[in-house]
Amino acid sequence: MSSRTKVLLSENGALVALVVLAVALSLLSSDFLSVSNLLNVGVQAAVTAILAFGATFVIITAGIDLSVGSVAALSAITLAYLSTTSGLPWPLATVIALAVGVVCGLANAALIAYGKLPPFIATLAMLGIARGLALVVSQGSPIAMPDAVSHVGDTIGGYLPIPVIVMVVMGLIAAVILNRTYPGRAMYAIGGNEEAARLSGIKVNRQKLVTYALSGGFAAVAGIVLASRLASAQPQAAAGYELDAIAAVVIGGASLSGGKGRAFGTFVGALILAVLRNGLNLLSVSAFWQQVVIGVVIALAVLVDTLRRRSSN
Amino acid sequence: MSSRTKVLLSENGALVALVVLAVALSLLSSDFLSVSNLLNVGVQAAVTAILAFGATFVIITAGIDLSVGSVAALSAITLAYLSTTSGLPWPLATVIALAVGVVCGLANAALIAYGKLPPFIATLAMLGIARGLALVVSQGSPIAMPDAVSHVGDTIGGYLPIPVIVMVVMGLIAAVILNRTYPGRAMYAIGGNEEAARLSGIKVNRQKLVTYALSGGFAAVAGIVLASRLASAQPQAAAGYELDAIAAVVIGGASLSGGKGRAFGTFVGALILAVLRNGLNLLSVSAFWQQVVIGVVIALAVLVDTLRRRSSN
């Protein structure tokens, strides 16, 4: 095995679980391995994956961001409201929507870095605030997305879904940020030992601003992709997605105590969740049993990984 | 100030926030300070508080338990199903329901201690599994609680609500466990420095079993109280309560990185959440704004605490 492959497998044990899951499903259902179904899975993973890429930054710094789902909804509602209701040109509305996500992230970071709030509390507060604002702005009703933006939910050439492309691009951006940039490396140091990072000259507070702003920005992108798929921005969109996003990150090998995590692992984590849901639909598992099966498979997927890691030691 | 009071205030900064909140509400609404309303608040805090006491154990060990809401529902459904549908005598059904909670906790702990799963993943899996089983057992419909057990939702002498009494008793039990028993002290040691705990001869895995079993048991009690209040066990009861429970613990001064936390703080945290929701109803804040206000007040409550702590240094 080349050392690259080894690293890929040892650092992304989740990949093994994903492969096992996919093989099992393709044996159980002949519909699973079709190109159209796999593209479906990709589309269905996209929103969670993009949210999870943003959450990866935060979790690497030993933080947590519960607000990503709400921020996604608020950004999408902002975009739809400004362009559809207020008649702003859509490019401007899009920029403002992304800015809203970033600002929510900055607000989280300000509470955490300067107010010394635990990230759980600061982002839980933002979870409520952003959701509430989405309801206030939309008056509780869905708002149509501008057609130009809604194309993000379409496919290229009737085949390649744009959400999948957006997901891959956001994943690459996340990977480059984490591996190659100053803020990325600083995130690992802060999550590994905040005091050591501070004493090494890293401006911890400023880097936290960057971290949460990125998470907010990624959430905004996810919100726009989600709304585009539905051609409509919903005030209740992405409710509860924060747990999925965090689960994707942790399944992908990150630790909530910080210092560890990779964009690729997160990607695999999000795919596992999407494949699982898709498979349950294909297999017509009854609605009541679905949650049980999802729970069992998630536990097994991570168990495979930890056991494999232990036996290789 | 006596040293006891000082300790109480300095270690339970949330108390200050609760007092401020209560004073503000009594100024804003003349209905707030009535005895009957305060008892109301107590009743409404009870379920969250009991769940949160259980979560306190787990959080002190640097773990997290996302399954408490689902486990509460599963226990209540079990009780109702066994006594109403299967005709088992209610005391036996109650014991089995409590055992179900404990078993769920043990399953969590087994995955965490022996399977080395991150607590987030193990308990997220249990969140799905327990909820799914509750749906399966109940076939998705509410089941009537046996009358004998439903009295737990009543009041003594038409005045003192039993849920409040249960909450206080469970809080005292939690406090005694944490402060005075071996498992309690071991929880602090494990959360503060797991390696040190192990090398000091503490059987870390066994203590984790105790910890999560307690959390499961407390969740079962919470579920029974909840179902008794409605005289009906709902498969969807307490959905999403895990975030409230964890928030109560963290508002109460515990840290998700472990080693810190007190039952009294958790109690105050749960009261803050209940007072807040009660106040919003009394003040008739619009549905859209409620989430915003809750978010802002939670952030402020904890901010008050951290700022006070910083200035006192």
Place this chain on the structure above:
Amino acid sequence: MSQEILRVEGLRKRFPGVLALDGVDLSLRTGEVHVLLGENGAGKSTLIKMLSGAYHPDEGRVLLDGRPVEIRTAGDAQRLGIATIYQEFNLVPELTVGENLALGRPPRRFGFVDVKAMHRQARELLDRVGLDIDPRRKLGTLGIARMQMVEIAKALALEARVLIMDEPTAVLTTGEVDRLFSIVRQLRDQGVAIVFITHHLEEIAQVGDRVTVLRDGRSVAEVPADTPEDELVRLMVGRPIDQQYPRESERPGRALLKVSGLGRRGHFDEVSFEVRAGEVVGLAGLVGAGRTEVARAIFGADHYDEGEVTVDGRPLPAGDIHAAMAMGLGLVPEDRKGQGLVLGADVAENLGLVTLGRATRAGFVDRQGQRKVAAEVAGRLGVRMSGLGQEVRTLSGGNQQKIVIGKWLLADVSVLILDEPTRGIDVGAKVEIYQLINTLTASGHAVLMISSDLPEVIGMSDRVLVMARGRLVGELPADEATQDAVMALAVTEVEGSRVQ
């Protein structure tokens, strides 16, 4: 005549990428102090962790009273009467001192923890090691040295037949070391068998009876404790070391670091001194004298209430690490685990932390370049590792310390503040670090060195400053600085000191 109590035969232990122990034998008698000696990474800590139940050997066996025993957990070791003081503290910062002392076995009454009895017992233990602190105090608020004393007291509480001490003196000053030695001798006379690890060679003759030397995971010699130091060094390193403190003094130039009237309530007061280009200034004092606090305040890691710091004539803003670094200041902190290292990251990552900003162009980090420089420094310091990708957590204590120093050697600092820089470092590597200090001062930089190792402060400083109770109480030029002179100043009673 003392008899053998513990015997280790052919112990072998492999970690991913390293063969940490490659057939170690050890024989321990009742009533002796058996010193384990070896370079950083030789396998000393690994060996004792297999006696304490922290690790399991891959091969070989352990005999207690002639019978083979399985030590699977810390609990097993305790039951067998083996107590261990680890190199890295095993204490819980969030708990009180008293609870740490009773960790894992609190006194109970009717099934409930008896807090009163716990604190009473804690008081007795603390008295035994001469530590005058409230057992109700939170452990995390103690300095490193006092934590070490708590760790010692905790091990004493077990009343063990075999007591293992892994570098207990690394962070202690002379006073505590004397105290510790008297406890050790007392236990030895009661028949306790003691395993003692140290890198301070002079301590071997003071307390030791026999010495086992480890090299590259093998036991290479067992010699009496009165073996000459040169011979011990030769056995351990494989070559003699001619000069332990090779200080080459320069002509001091202009003042690079100037501290005037620095004060922080409750910590230190009226601290004024300067460090000039080409100089090594030592800062000595007893534990709790406030040296670490002063260093941190200068560097901007803590705030201070009064006074001023200037670097090369320019005033330094308070509490701003980034500004301090920009002006050429560096700090090697005393607590490597808590403040110096990202334990979960690898060697390259840790070595590159301080220079991360410098290696960044347009937001992108030149990680290739960083690895190259890291490899070079690691080589110069002789870091024993399986590669730059090894997690720092799994390095031996001394090698971790080399990383903490190494990352600052990569940064281009004009004034380097070293807080206990050679803590846990073997004699060979120490000389290497001293040479690096010489290189720094030769190129016009300055060093402020805090150290509890008196011979080191005296041997390497051009001037020695002494602190007591938060104040500077004296200054000695190199030729007047003797151990007695420094100690005499260090115990000065300070009039009107605001430090408790």
Place this chain on the structure above:
Amino acid sequence: DTTGTSPTGGSGDIKIGMSVSTLNNPYFVQLRSGAEEEAKKLGVSLTVTDAQNDASQQVNQVQNFTSQNMKAIVINPVDSDAAAPAVKAAERSNIPVIAADRGVNGAQVKQTVASDNVQGGKLAAQELAKQMGEKGKVVVLQGVAGTSASRDRGQGFTEGIKAYPGIQVVAAQPADFDRTKGLDVMSNLLQSHPDITGVFAENDEMALGAIKALGAKAGSAVKVVGFDGTPDGLKAVQDGTLAATVAQQPKVLGQQAIASAVKAAKGESIQQTVAVPVKVATKDNVSEFAG
């Protein structure tokens, strides 16, 4: 083909997929059982998925149905607007779609089988007003903010109650369609509005919670009107604690949707809309709703 699927209800070669907005609510559980009964009767295979009130998950499920080569799809939209892309996707694969309970905006479905929530809200207002003697104070317990059920029922009620100047809505607070929250919110509102004589809850679950909070006052001093006609709700009507519930006959809805879906799958033509009437169940007529 030889898929390992294990669909419920029948083993015919017609495969129908049904995405239900949520199964967290007895109302939709009944909708599903109506559908399953009908599928069994007609001998077709039916796959039911639960969108958990998440519009995008529903889109995913409909997409998955198209991969599975379903012959017809029944969608019970989480949200009328957000269901459009899913319906369009099915359309592209030439699979007929039937909308159940809620319509779909912005895309053409073969048939909408619905009971009108806005209309139901109006009926609730009329019944509540009647039982209150057209005067007094009312509180409204709202569902999850931003959901279409809450929106439409609330809107219908607000419009309907305008006709009664003697009735004043003194508070409207969210209780998220949840029985426990209905109990808590009602208890709180009773502190600030002890003199109310009417409650409108946007579903039966909240109404039942409110009845718990009202205790002996429920059915006597205070009239509570719910929505959905769930078994527990109808039972409460029978007991006299719930003044009325707007019954939507979810079982009929489910049956009708499947019947139409099977017709569509066979290529038969079907009507654009089928209205399953909403009825107000009161103590007088509750026996008609049993079963």
